[in-house]
Amino acid sequence: AQKVTQAQTEISVVEKEDVTLDCVYETRDTTYYLFWYKQPPSGELVFLIRRNSFDEQNEISGRYSWNFQKSTSSFNFTITASQVVDSAVYFCALSEARLDRGSTLGRLYFGRGTQLTVWP
Amino acid sequence: DAGVIQSPRHEVTEMGQEVTLRCKPISGHNSLFWYRQTMMRGLELLIYFNNNVPIDDSGMPEDRFSAKMPNASFSTLKIQPSEPRDSAVYFCASSQRNRGSYGYTFGSGTRLTVV
Numbered sequence: 365a366q367k368v369t370q371a372q373t374e375i376s377v378v379e380k381e382d383v384t385l386d387c388v389y390e391t392r393d394t395t396y397y398l399f400w401y402k403q404p405p406s407g408e409l410v411f412l413i414r415r416n417s418f419d420e421q422n423e424i425s426g427r428y429s430w431n432f433q434k435s436t437s438s439f440n441f442t443i444t445a446s447q448v449v450d451s452a453v454y455f456c457a458l459s460e461a462r463l464d465r466g467s468t469l470g471r472l473y474f475g476r477g478t479q480l481t482v483w484p
Numbered sequence: 485d486a487g488v489i490q491s492p493r494h495e496v497t498e499m500g501q502e503v504t505l506r507c508k509p510i511s512g513h514n515s516l517f518w519y520r521q522t523m524m525r526g527l528e529l530l531i532y533f534n535n536n537v538p539i540d541d542s543g544m545p546e547d548r549f550s551a552k553m554p555n556a557s558f559s560t561l562k563i564q565p566s567e568p569r570d571s572a573v574y575f576c577a578s579s580q581r582n583r584g585s586y587g588y589t590f591g592s593g594t595r596l597t598v599v
Contacts, residue, residue: 397586409575409590416586455527459588469515469579471540472588474527 366391368458370475377446378483385441385478387456393417397459398432398439399472404452412454415439446482453477490576490591497598502564505594508557509578517588518551518561519575527575533559545570566598 367390377383389398400412413423415432423430427444443450455477460470489508497503509516517532531541533553544551548567553559563570573595579588 399588401590407573407595408592409577411587411589414587469581469586469588471517471529471532472519472577476526 366393366396366458366460366473368456368473368475370456370478372478373476374479374481376481376483379448380445381482382442382444383446383480383482385443385454385456385480387439387441387475389437389439389456389458391437391458391460393460397469399457399459400430400439400441401455401457402452403455403477409455412441443480446480448482448484451480451482453479488576488578488589488591490574490594492594493592494595495597497566497596499567499598500565501598502562503566503570503596503598505561505563505574505576505596507559507561507576507591509559509576510580510589511557513578513580513589514556515579515581516553516559517577517579518559519577519590521573521575521593522571530561530574563596566596568598571596571598 369388372386396417398415402410402412413430420432429442431440456475457472459472488510491506515534518530519527520530521527528543530543531551532539536553549563551561573593575590575593577588577590
């Protein structure tokens, strides 16, 4: 069965500090997708990144970077030089993607989320 | 594209009343998902549809909940009768998986309060 674990329930940092949010997943599928979503205080779920299981390249987007390691089943998210606006709940999620499902995606399995608070 | 559209944004109802939540997915997306978010259980899948057909409804709490997708552009989630423990934020999401492109887009959610 698929499972996503975000062991850090809450993290507090001071502005300009770097912070890493951990995500560990479990799946028996050889093909799967990993996602990170941000949920600001306003409540919507904002897509940040997706990664498929065949692509272990790390990615950087501005102050955000992601480290995908299949060997440890981890997909960690780092914010460099954090800002107050980064304060939100961050969710890691896993999707199954069996080839026999054609053009459809399976369900998303979410972690419990990490509440990040960045203090000025 | 207007994104995934959910209505209403907020709903306050009395216990025992029927509640209907609505969702319009992104045009061209062939999967639609209903999630519920609570403090106790986090984000949990209620049901999802592929090409308008229900695929997995194992997350639907009980017979009081029902979901339909009569066409590719509309879905409803109905609770009848509602109970205070149904109070939560309900998200609808749609997705597609085309060559080189895949992902899920969430609506803004409906915050349901049952008093």
